[in-house]
Amino acid sequence: MTPEPDALRSLRSSSRGHRDEETKSNEEPSREEKSKTHDEPPPGHLPGELLMWVLILSEIAVFGAGLLAFLAVRLSDPTGFAEAQTHLHRTGAAANTLVLVTSGWLAALASQAAEAGQVRRLRLLLSPAVLLGAVFLALKATEYADLFAQGIGTETHAFYTFSFLLTGFHAAHVLAGMVLLALVGWLATPKAVETGAAFWHMVDLVWVLLFPVVYLL
Amino acid sequence: MTAVTKAWGWLLALSAASTGLAASGLTGSGLALPVLVLSGLKAHVILRNYLRLATAPGWLRGFDLGLSLLILSFAALTLAA
Numbered sequence: 001m002t003p004e005p006d007a008l009r010s011l012r013s014s015s016r017g018h019r020d021e022e023t024k025s026n027e028e029p030s031r032e033e034k035s036k037t038h039d040e041p042p043p044g045h046l047p048g049e050l051l052m053w054v055l056i057l058s059e060i061a062v063f064g065a066g067l068l069a070f071l072a073v074r075l076s077d078p079t080g081f082a083e084a085q086t087h088l089h090r091t092g093a094a095a096n097t098l099v100l101v102t103s104g105w106l107a108a109l110a111s112q113a114a115e116a117g118q119v120r121r122l123r124l125l126l127s128p129a130v131l132l133g134a135v136f137l138a139l140k141a142t143e144y145a146d147l148f149a150q151g152i153g154t155e156t157h158a159f160y161t162f163s164f165l166l167t168g169f170h171a172a173h174v175l176a177g178m179v180l181l182a183l184v185g186w187l188a189t190p191k192a193v194e195t196g197a198a199f200w201h202m203v204d205l206v207w208v209l210l211f212p213v214v215y216l217l
Numbered sequence: 218m219t220a221v222t223k224a225w226g227w228l229l230a231l232s233a234a235s236t237g238l239a240a241s242g243l244t245g246s247g248l249a250l251p252v253l254v255l256s257g258l259k260a261h262v263i264l265r266n267y268l269r270l271a272t273a274p275g276w277l278r279g280f281d282l283g284l285s286l287l288i289l290s291f292a293a294l295t296l297a298a
Binding site: 067074094098101104105198204205213 | 219221222224225228229232235236239248249252253255256259260263264266267268269270272273274275276283284287288290291294295297298
């Protein structure tokens with residue numbers, strides 16, 4: 001048998017290396033690799049679901065337009081708007097800000113737990129996050145009940161038309177978010193939990209824009 | 218302490234500052250401008266740490282720019298009243 005030429009040996013070695021790489025690439029990625037892929041989107045890319053970002057942008061646009069309309073109408077009757085604002089529960093609304101940012105924190109921690117495969121922990125974190133959503137709605141319901149008891153409704157003044165519309169629409173999102181968090185807690189997959197948490201953070205984001213405009217300014 | 222927990226601490230502090238300003242008796246632009254700035258900062262923290270836009274600085278700058286324009290419009294309409 002003649003000795004194998006160097007070029008042929010080199011080609012065989014290269015081909016074997018290529019086959020090895022192919023085999024590696026066809027293998028199921030390890031749990032750590034999967035987690036890293038989910039944790040860190042490619043630099044500069046939006047994390048999570050693109051459709052959720054479209055929804056977040058849409059909600060900011062809708063609430064932003066509503067708040068701009070509220071402030072524009074206020075120009076026609078600043079005194080009436082200021083008087084009407086005194087009937088709202090400012091303290092309850094300020095407490096609700098703390099409730100929502102704390103709930104958002106728990107949801108963000110739950111998302112991290114989901115990525116680490118800690119199903120029990122993510123459920124333990126999502127449960128109080130949902131309960132805090134219920135606290136938010138209870139405080140909001142108390143405010144509405146008090147306004148109704150004073151004979152105030154959506155038709156009483158333009159201020160209340162806008163404030164009921166904006167805060168009511170936001171409260172509907174809180175309710176939807178609570179259902180979504182409960183659902184993703186049951187599914188307990190990293191992608192589902194991240195998407196549910198992103199919706200919840202959007203609700204949080206809208207509230208930090210809405211609160212000062214409707215309750216403080 | 219994780220970045221998310223630090224962000225929560227910042228959000229509590231910024232919310233307390235807003236409440237303190239509102240309770241201080243300030244009115245008009247003296248109240249509106251700082252409260253709106255605090256609101257913008259809270260939105261930035263939520264986007265950066267809760268929604269993880271820290272991993273996408275370009276997108277974070279875009280959101281910050283859009284929200285800044287929105288908050289500037291709020292301020293202009295408030296001061297015009």
